[in-house]
Amino acid sequence: MHTLISTDELDERRHEPDTIIFDASYYLPNEPNNAAALFLDSHIPGAAFLDLDVVSDPSNPLPHMVPPADLFARTVAEFGVGTDxxxxxxxxxxxxxxxxxxxxxxxxGHDDVLVLDGGLPKWRAESRKLESGPAELKPTGSFPTNFQAAMVRNRADIEQNLNTKGEIVVDARSNARFTGEAAEPRQGMRSGHVPGAISLPFSDLLRSNQTMHDPATLLTLFEARGVGASAKPVTMCGSGVTGAVLTLGLARAGLPIGALYDGSWAEWGGATDTPIERTA
Incomplete structure (x- = not known):
C-alpha cells in the first residue's frame, strides 16, 4: 500500500499535471497556530490548503468527522482532483x-495518495523552493468515490468490541493522556482511555527529523504491543487525526491497516455514559 513520498521525489514530480499537493495542517484547540494563515505565509509551490474542518460532516458536532461522500467529492474536485x-x-x-x-x-476509494515524509520542516531544512499567497485552483468536473466502510469504526463498534475483544484498539495520544495523568486539550473532556486499549503514541513512529521509521522498526513497535499480521487493529486518538498516523505506520510496516475510530476520544471521553480506564 502506498504510504510516503520523499522530498526528492516530490520536488521532481510537483510540476506534473496529475500531481495534487495539499497542505493538510491542523493544530489542536489549545495551540495558538493558525494553519491557514501559515499556509499563506509559506508553502510548497503548487500546494493548496485543505482544511480538515471543511472535509468533515457539517451535521456532526464532533470535530472533523468523516464527511458525506458527495461533500468530499465536490470539495476535492474544486482543487482539481480526478481519478488519475x-x-x-x-x-x-x-x-x-x-x-x-x-x-x-x-x-x-482513491489509492494514489502519499504523505510527504518529514513534511514542510524537512522541505524547508533542505532549502527547497517555497511560495506564499493563496492557491490557484483548477476545478475538475467530478471525483467519483467508492466508500470503504471496513476502514472506519463508530462508538457502537467500540462498545461491542468491549465484549467480543475481536479487535485491538491502539491509542495514538501521548502516554500521559492515555493514562489520565494529563488533561485533555478540549475543555470538559474526561481523561483516560477505552478499556482494553493499548498505548502507542504516534510520535514513537517518527524520527527526530519527523520522518517515519523504516518498515522493520515500525513492525517491531507494533508487534511489541501485540499488533501482528493476524491482528485486527482499530486506531484512535483525540479526534481521529493522529490515529491516522498509526494507520499509515501499519501500512508502511506491511501489516493490516484495520480501521480508524472516527469519533475517537472526542466522542468516547466527551460522553458521560462510556466506560473509561485510568492508570495514572
Whole structure:
C-alpha cells in the first residue's frame, strides 16, 4: 500500500499535471497556530490548503468527522482532483494531520495518495523552493468515490468490541493522556482511555527529523504491543487525526491497516455514559 513520498521525489514530480499537493495542517484547540494563515505565509509551490474542518460532516458536532461522500467529492474536485490524480499531503510540523487526508482518500476509494515524509520542516531544512499567497485552483468536473466502510469504526463498534475483544484498539495520544495523568486539550473532556486499549503514541513512529521509521522498526513497535499480521487493529486518538498516523505506520510496516475510530476520544471521553480506564 502506498504510504510516503520523499522530498526528492516530490520536488521532481510537483510540476506534473496529475500531481495534487495539499497542505493538510491542523493544530489542536489549545495551540495558538493558525494553519491557514501559515499556509499563506509559506508553502510548497503548487500546494493548496485543505482544511480538515471543511472535509468533515457539517451535521456532526464532533470535530472533523468523516464527511458525506458527495461533500468530499465536490470539495476535492474544486482543487482539481480526478481519478488519475496523484495526491500528496503534507503538514507544517512533520507528519501529523497529513495522515488524516491520506486516510480520507483511501476511505473514499482513491489509492494514489502519499504523505510527504518529514513534511514542510524537512522541505524547508533542505532549502527547497517555497511560495506564499493563496492557491490557484483548477476545478475538475467530478471525483467519483467508492466508500470503504471496513476502514472506519463508530462508538457502537467500540462498545461491542468491549465484549467480543475481536479487535485491538491502539491509542495514538501521548502516554500521559492515555493514562489520565494529563488533561485533555478540549475543555470538559474526561481523561483516560477505552478499556482494553493499548498505548502507542504516534510520535514513537517518527524520527527526530519527523520522518517515519523504516518498515522493520515500525513492525517491531507494533508487534511489541501485540499488533501482528493476524491482528485486527482499530486506531484512535483525540479526534481521529493522529490515529491516522498509526494507520499509515501499519501500512508502511506491511501489516493490516484495520480501521480508524472516527469519533475517537472526542466522542468516547466527551460522553458521560462510556466506560473509561485510568492508570495514572
Amino acid at each position: 490524480s496523484m495526491i500528496v499531503a503534507y503538514d507544517q510540523r512533520g507528519i501529523f494531520s497529513a495522515a488524516r487526508v491520506w486516510w480520507l482518500f483511501k476511505l473514499f
